[in-house]
Amino acid sequence: DAGITQSPRHKVTETGTPVTLRCHQTENHRYMYWYRQDPGHGLRLIHYSYGVKDTDKGEVSDGYSVSRSKTEDFLLTLESATSSQTSVYFCAISAGFFMGEQYFGPGTRLTVT
Amino acid sequence: AQSVTQLGSHVSVSEGALVLLRCNYSSSVPPYLFWYVQYPNQGLQLLLKYTSAATLVKGINDFEAEFKKSETSFHLTKPSAHMSDAAEYFCAVSDNNQGGKLIFGQGTELSVKP
Numbered sequence: 001d002a003g004i005t006q007s008p009r010h011k012v013t014e015t016g017t018p019v020t021l022r023c024h025q026t027e028n029h030r031y032m033y034w035y036r037q038d039p040g041h042g043l044r045l046i047h048y049s050y051g052v053k054d055t056d057k058g059e060v061s062d063g064y065s066v067s068r069s070k071t072e073d074f075l076l077t078l079e080s081a082t083s084s085q086t087s088v089y090f091c092a093i094s095a096g097f098f099m100g101e102q103y104f105g106p107g108t109r110l111t112v113t
Numbered sequence: 114a115q116s117v118t119q120l121g122s123h124v125s126v127s128e129g130a131l132v133l134l135r136c137n138y139s140s141s142v143p144p145y146l147f148w149y150v151q152y153p154n155q156g157l158q159l160l161l162k163y164t165s166a167a168t169l170v171k172g173i174n175d176f177e178a179e180f181k182k183s184e185t186s187f188h189l190t191k192p193s194a195h196m197s198d199a200a201e202y203f204c205a206v207s208d209n210n211q212g213g214k215l216i217f218g219q220g221t222e223l224s225v226k227p
Binding site: 040041043044045048090103106 | 122147162203214
């Protein structure tokens with residue numbers, strides 16, 4: 001298995017509070033991604049990174065920000081959590097660009113009450 | 114923009130029967146295609162990928178998929194289902210024009226009856 005960990009694995013928070021999810025990899029892969037998974041929607045890309053300090057938006061980036069200060073860590077922040085952000089969040093990594101498959105972490109289940 | 118459609122959100126088969134999960138894609142350029150499997154409460158695992166080397170792609174656990182350009186399809190098959198195959202399956206296409214990001218289908222949940 002690819003060395004990807006996510007923390008926390010489960011979190012319950014209240015509406016309006018900030019939340020940060022962490023993704024850590026030991027593979028030294030250049031590309032990292034944050035997805036959210038919701039029933040009936042598959043996985044949707046929130047943000048991705050193509051190198052340290054290099055990030056870009058995905059299709060559902062509103063309300064989320066990311067940072068990558070080291071190759072191995074990619075942080076996802078919900079500045080002010082809303083109930084619509086209740087979801088399962090997955091981090092993924094990839095060594096390649098166009099052809100490289102992505103390897104996924106175990107996920108973080110976030111509930112916003 | 115590229116997109117992926119998986120036909121059938123739920124598929125149920127008997128143990129030992131053929132598994133067929135359907136995936137159609139839209140792409141203006143030759144795509145890279147993937148099938149992933151997700152077991153309950155786990156992340157996604159790569160089953161197989163198509164990168165234009167061969168139209169019939171073999172993956173793990175006896176799964177295979179055939180790329181058919183004329184039908185814009187990449188259906189996943191397995192000759193004989195096992196109980197352990199019960200999971201959710203996702204088809205994905207690589208968005209070559211936007212940094213190799215993956216576009217996922219909605220997923221198909223496979224149930225296997227004894």
